[in-house]
Amino acid sequence: MTSQRRSRPGRRGALALALGIALLPLSCAQAPAPPPPGPLARQVTALARANGVPADLVLAVAVVEDGLTLPRLRTPSPDDNVPIAGILELRRGKLDTLALGAKLVGRSERALQVDTDLGTQAGVSVLAQLGPAGSSHLGDWKDAVARLSGLAPGWQTGRYVSQVYGILRFGGTFKARDGERVHIAPHADIPPSLLMAPPPRHSAAADFPGSIWFSTDCTGKCTTNRPDGNSSVDTIVVHDTEGGWNASVATLQYDSGKSVHYIIDADGSRWGQFVPETYTAWHAGNWCYNKHSIGIEHVGFVSNKSGYATALYKKSVEMVKSIVSRWPNIKIDRDHIVGHYQIPNGNNIAECSSPCSLGLDACESSPNYGGASHHTDPGYHWQWCQYMEMLGSSCHCNDAWDLFNCTSDGTEMWRCTGGTKLEKQNCPNGCDVMPVGTNDQYHGGSQPEAGTPDAGSDAQPEAAGGQSGSGGAGTGGGAGTGGSDAGSDAGTGQHTRVVSGNSGGCGCRSAGRRGTPQGAGLVSLLLFGLFWRRRADCDEP
Secondary structure, eight states, rough: OOOOOOOOHHHHHHHHHHHHHHHHHHHHHHHOOOOOOHHHHHHHHHHHHTTOOHHHHHHHHHHHHHHHTTSSOOOTTTTOOOOOOOTTBBBBBSSSSSHHHHHHHOHHHHHHHHHHHHHHHHHHHHHHHHTTOOOOGGGHHHHHHHHOOOOOOTTHHHHHHOOOOOHHHOOOEEEEEOEEEEEEEOOOSGGGGGOOOOOOOOOOTTTSTTEEEOOOOOOTEEESOOTTOOOGOOEEEEOOOOOHHHHHHHHHHHSTTTSEEEEEETTTTEEESSOOOOOOOSSSSSSSHHHHEEEEESSSOTTTTTOOOOHHHHHHHHHHHHHHEEEEOOOTTTTTEEEHHHHSSSSOTTTOOOOOOHHHHHHHHHHTSSSSTTTTTTOSSOOOHHHHHHSOOOOGGGGGGGSSSSSSTEEEEEEEEEEEEEEEETTTOOEEOTTTOOOOTTTTSOOOTOOOTTTTTTTEEEEEEOOOOOEEEEEEEOEEEEEOOOSSSOOOOOOOOOOOOTTSSSSSSOOOBBOOOHHHHHHHHHHHHHHEEEEBBOOOO
């Protein structure tokens, strides 16, 4: 792929720019009244005032980070691929803001990760140290915002800064944790120059078309060849990041001892590559598997009961098919496309052992798997059978629970009876999640008993291709999207990671692209769209 040229708005773009600026005050006059400040907004205001940082700047960074919905308390793994803290998602990027934040508040990095409020306090302290503390002029904080991102200097930090200042320029009301909605007033004094986003960099080195290229130094992170030869590559490992897009990119580019080939955003709208497929990325926690595999990170959290967006699966499927076209020894089956949780822990068993083929609970709870650090990603909510079906293949019976579980998008249910019989139920009108220990039901009909498909339904018993259930928890399964969560209490920082569904089933509306911020007029939002596209913010019905 050839590098893309840097584009310019042109005459039409300039006209939209002028009209947007001229009409902004008129359009904002019709904006709904902002919600009263909630607990999180009040906390940010107090912290910002104490540290001499503009409160709206803190909130704008949190919006770009998708950190507003992080729960108050989290139980992240000490070995998360992307350790984050607070609503600003402090991380180990080019600037290790996680370490700096811990130093400034005198607490451990782990404490900041667990206590989101403490992590937010640390984040505001970091921002104050990086910027002109005490200055109320938002433009003065541009360089501090760039450094806070932990991203590579140049187009990456340039795009990040434009996103933050785009939020500040137009304002809006945004989802936060516990149902709170946080309001940022529009700042009409933000100059248009701060909204100019450089185009993402693409490179001929990228193997998968359309990949954003994140140039990564392999020193202490990866190996610039395949020690056993290119022909030895026969596996794809599926990961999730446990952090937002920006935190994940910064960490995977700079954090020592870890790397990966690809990353896909939570809504499938963007994807990137860190190192060529011919390099050995250090992603599986197992040298034998690293040498023979290609790793794909998916932005998400194992504990998010809403699961992963359909658009993410589709992009991942497209990527996998592309990879397989270059590496014929990778077969599209569950023996060659595996989760991180299935990778042998070479400290306990033979490093080149086969991936775990037991049930989800057994694999995730066994200290013998998940690589050297016993990772459990992509977690219980990854729809293995729907994913493999989209790839034109099938999953193992052990990928499903023994009771019917809805898929995250509410279009299917899967179960494995007797440990050998895999069954799929289509849900054309949606899927209803039932209490733990009970079969989920397709909407508008009763659920057939095990092994007895309803003659009037679309039940399709199959010999292979199961589903892990979007919320099935513990042995016995039975929980769907709204079931109990066998993972950690760590919530998702992805307020945009919603899944498609319909009025008769589980899930929420289609993710699509984020809408533009509330409080901006049509022409002004057209201007905003010239410089930055955000994914859809899915409001509750």
